[in-house]
Amino acid sequence: MPPKRSKSVTSSAGSKKKGKNTESPAQGEKLGHPEDILPMVLTSATQELFGCRADEDVTGESPYKLLKKDDLIQDLKTRAAVSDFSPAKQIVLNYPEDELLLVFDRDFTYDQLFYLVLTPEAKARILNPPQPEAPEVCENEVHKTGRSEPKPWISLGSEQEIEEESFKESREKLWYKFSRVRRKFGAPVCFSESNIDAYMECVPFQDSRFRIKQMQRDFGMQAVPRMQSSSSQTQWKFKRNIFTRYTPRELSDGDKENIHQCENLKHFCNSVTPRVLQALQQEEIMNVFFDDWKALGTAGDDADWSGKVSEGLMLYQAFTDQKYTKDKKISSINWHPTIYGVLAVALTEKKKEEEAMDESSAVEFRASHIVFYSFSDPSNPQLLLECPDDIYAFEFCPSDPNIIVGGCVNGQVVLWDISAHVIHLQGTQPGKKYSLNADTFDLDDNKENKTPVVRYCAVSALESSHKAPITDVQWLPPTFEVTKLGLPVENKNNVSVQVVTCSPDCALMFWDVRVTKLLSQSGSDRKQNADQKTSYGVPETFKHLDRTWKPLFKVSLPKIDTGGEYAPLKFSLELYTCNANTGRTKEEANENDDGSKVVPDYSQLRVPSAKTLATLEDFNTKLYIGTEDGEIIYTDWKLVKDDSGRQQSAKPLHCFRTHHWLVNTVQRSPFYKDIILTMGSWNFAIWKEGVMEGPIVTSPCSEQVCTAGCWSPSRPAVFFIGKDDGSIEVWNLLEKTGEPLQVHAHITDAKITCIKAWTASSKQHFLAVTDDLGMVRVLEIPKTLYAPFKSETLSVKKYFKLEEDRLKDFMKRDELWAKQKKEAEKLKKKMDPVKPVKSLTENDEENMKEYNVHLEQEESVLKGLGLWTAPADTEDT
């Protein structure tokens, strides 16, 4: 009777252990294995016999094998003592059921490879784990998945500490009850005296046990984390992709080849090509989307069809002031760049010839002024700028219209700051008469009668100014500035800080309005004093320059081929607008401007060290200059080193004597940066920068002297010329190039000294004309003259290009002709090497002979006509 092998309890069924009764662990300690299993060894022969070979029939995963009782008994009979089942013989024989369970114990849990389960109960238990356990197991498993597995508490000695600390009752609580005898309740009391020495006193006393304070006390704590579980979920209401990433599908080369070979493609191309070619050709033939009708005329677009289209310049307003403009002529006029309807004129003394010669006579010295007029008040000036002497040229600063620079007749440069009075000027816009507060209403009358006078802020040092009157002044644009050596560098301030002046003393000077480094130290001392204004109420903006202002550098104009220098009257330089080199784009520069229209405080600006600024490499430092003698010079202002190593101005690049007399206008076209209009004496000329051969357009000489001229600010082909006799000519290069489009005679009776066009608004274009009598007339430019055509800019550009080509062609032909002439002469000389030179008398005789022949002919003709009259006196030879 082989004993039953017990089934091994595999490790995965650890939970089953718990459900098991407590017998097995206890017995396991005694026997080493539970009672109802029997570990045994099976030989390989036995294993094969019963089909329970290790790791083949029975494995770790399926360790159970049911053996038939009969088979076992058979084996026992056949092999008797040798049989492996012999130790369990009795059990097998007594086994009630038919089948016994043999378990393959891979892990040697009970020291042997196999176990026989001895009792049917155990077998049943092992094979079919009891059902009630299952849900528990499930539950346990479920809990296990949620939390970590709760393990039985293993005592590590901490309960002893808790035992020590905890307070337990060592004995039962005692209680005592004291009460009087019942019968004495309510009975009358009888007080009596007694001996005092027979009483027991319980005096309170300090028990030393309680004096000792326990300083430290152990007491157990447990921190319980306060946990709270909560959840949140966002509602993804609208499900859509925010980003997608894709790559285009492409065909591999092999596929492409296949397709190319395919017949389909060929058919497709053939069928489609005619359509495509037709469409392409249609495009070439004409542009169907081009509206010819609309493009025909823009002039008559929104003109008044009532017929009141004005063709000529209409007088809008005339300004004059009896007090200030009497006997003065106007030398220069400028429109205020920002305030509408305000213009400024510079008045100069009209020196009569006799007075000029006679210097000893006390010339009545009247202070010279620049007068500001406003449209709202034609007969009273709004503001007066006091000048040290007559001003021939002045300009508003492009970045701050409150700063005005002017050039004096004595060669000094003057600066004004009118920021204090700008409000006054702005308040005088037409329609805004009552801009002053009601508080000062009482003082109004007084104020309005007196025009505010602004004194100049600063004048340049007398010894370093020009030696002759300054005839032209210009601000450098805010995009660049110039160093002491004439190198253009970037302008970090983005405001105009430098001024260029020219004068017939053969020099061009560059001035800087900022504080130079030399002055800055003394400037800081001066700053403390400079808080209070000067006695004249002059603003402090340019205090640092006053009387000590020196030019940055000076450009002289040596003549090209002869000695001596040119005497410049007017000049024009290229306005650089793009800061490409410095990396700052125009948009950035504009952003800076738009962000904070902070007008810089000129007194705070300092000249930066030349090393910190980046040089503008591709900058065009050349300028056009018109001289006293009518020449137009094109020269470079950069100083170059000459042979002796000193910095000198370079010789001009070219010089043309286009005009015969003083040049009075050199102006760049506002539309093209390389087209310049020059005017002087009896004609004008248009130049293109870069064309060295000469002006691309020259006008024919007119009868009157051209005295002033300016481009139209809105039409690239139109410009205005003022003449000596007070008439204005309007030229339109696109319509007539040989003569003016319109001539408005007798605008004024005196010589026109200055003419300036201005675009006040989109519908109002004005032309300010000043004359020798001190009058300023503002003419309104009609729409025909200020509305440009659609492609006018392009057309004019083409026109200029044409002219340029013509000029170049002409020069070439000139050379060609010169060459041809030379060759012809050479040829002639060869042909007749010796030709008798006719004497003079022979020539005379010949001439007389011809003359006589002519006389006879005349006689005969007149006789024929019957008009022959005997000549009064005949010279018979």
Next chain:
Amino acid sequence: MAEVEETLKRIQSQKGVQGIIIVNSEGIPVKTTLDNASTVQYAGLIHQLVMKARSTVRDIDPQNDLTFLRIRSKKNEIMIAPDKDYFLIVIQNPSD
């Protein structure tokens, strides 16, 4: 193959033609004279437009079909000639 090339050359020789792309029915460029990036962009965008245009025409009249599509823009003109399996895109700069 040579015929296709010849046709393309004929088209290319017209005045103002900037580029030619042949795209198959799925919108994948088959042949092109432009660079890869532009080609792929044109093909993808125009394919969708042609599908839309074609469906529009056919929706209005099922017997009808799209024969030619021209898109005129400020800078150039795009001409598309659709067919059964392919379509041809030509980009031309009109002479103004």
